[in-house]
Amino acid sequence: MTAAQLAAELEVSVRTVYRDVESLHAAGVPLYGDAGHSGGYQLVAGYRTRLTGLSAPEAEALFLSGVPGPAAELGLGSALAAAQLKVRAALPPELRAQADRMRSRFHLDAPGWYAQDDEVPHLPQVADAVWNSRVLDVRYRRWKAPTDVDRRLEPYGLVLKAGRWYVVAGPGPRTYRVDQILGLDVLDEEFTPPDDFDLGAYWKGYQADFHARLRRGEAVVRLSPQAASRLTGAAAQALSETGTEEPDGWIRAVLPIESHDHAHGTFLAMGADVEVLGPPELRARLAETARALAARYASLLRKSDI
Known part of the structure; x- marks a missing residue:
């Protein structure tokens, strides 16, 4: 086909055809042109594109990145599966084997263990x-x-x-x-x-x-080694930056808190493995809760003493 015919077929200018042909040449596509009245551009017979430019890590990452759950939620589950099949078919045998091995040995499941799947009908x-x-x-x-x-x-x-x-x-x-x-x-x-x-x-x-809004305040605490080992995220980072070990083996640190209400529940969950030293309002509230719990279970304690 001549440049003019290609331009008419693709609805672009002849100059664009010339530019694109040069780009295809640079990419290694065997597209050739013959000058003259009966000339034009032609592709080498039997040529098919192959993704030989992919490295092994790139091919592995490509198949690892296709998370079927989110794709299905977006209504693209079948499209993702079809795209992966097409890409796999175009890979050289050695890369195809490595991509298959990656998919069989790694599975991505992003949500946490204790979070129920949200219904997202819209x-x-x-x-x-x-x-x-x-x-x-x-x-x-x-x-x-x-x-x-x-x-x-x-x-x-x-x-x-x-x-x-x-x-x-x-x-x-x-x-x-x-x-x-x-x-x-x-x-x-x-x-x-x-x-x-x-x-x-x-x-x-x-x-x-x-995250900045989650750290509106701070609490000074003493933590048992067991409690300190269970901290994660911002609390674990604050522990590493401010924690000092005391003679009894406990660790004194300044931890970020979202609010007194949130901190009250968080520290109560640690039980006797934490002592809150400040702020005074939070310490007093935890002490009040501890007294209420002791009074509630007092009858059980008396029976165990008998």
Whole structure:
């Protein structure tokens, strides 16, 4: 086919055809051109593209990255499976074997053990609205009163975090849990996301702000070695930065707390393996709870003494 014929078929300019042919040559595609009245471009007979450019780690990572659960929730489960089959068929035999071994030996299951799977019946509609830049009218349930509210959302993107789906939407933007959407209507109205909006950068900032809000206060505590070994996340980091061992083997440290209510429950769960030294209000509240528990179980203690 001549450059003019290709341009007409692909609905581009002849200059674009020339540029693309040069790019294909540079990529190693055996596309050749003959000059003259009866000339034109032709592809070497029998040529088929093969993903020979993939390295072994790249092929392994490709099959490890396909998480079937989230894909199915988005309505893309069958599409993901078909895409993986096509890519696998195009791989050279040695890379195909390594990719198969990776898939048979590693399984990704992101949600925690004690978290029940959220029902997200509206996720496919939200995903479609994100993809097509369509405005949503939603009925949303939030944690504070009034709990059920109506919102007009311009959905910029979806994020899957620890097995839970979030939609980042304007105006704002703000973050909404998809499983808390009670109902929605997809409007004919379209929107244009801000030119400077970057979903990855927004989410990174949102997480930083979330963790900062979780550390609004501090508590001075003494921990048994067993309790100290069970700390995770920000508490474990604070322990490593502020912890000092005392003569009895316990560790004194300053730990971040979200609120007195939250800290009260957290430290009660540690039982006798923690002593809260401050703030005084939290220490007094825990002491009051301890007295109430002792009074509740006093009859059992008296019977055991007898």
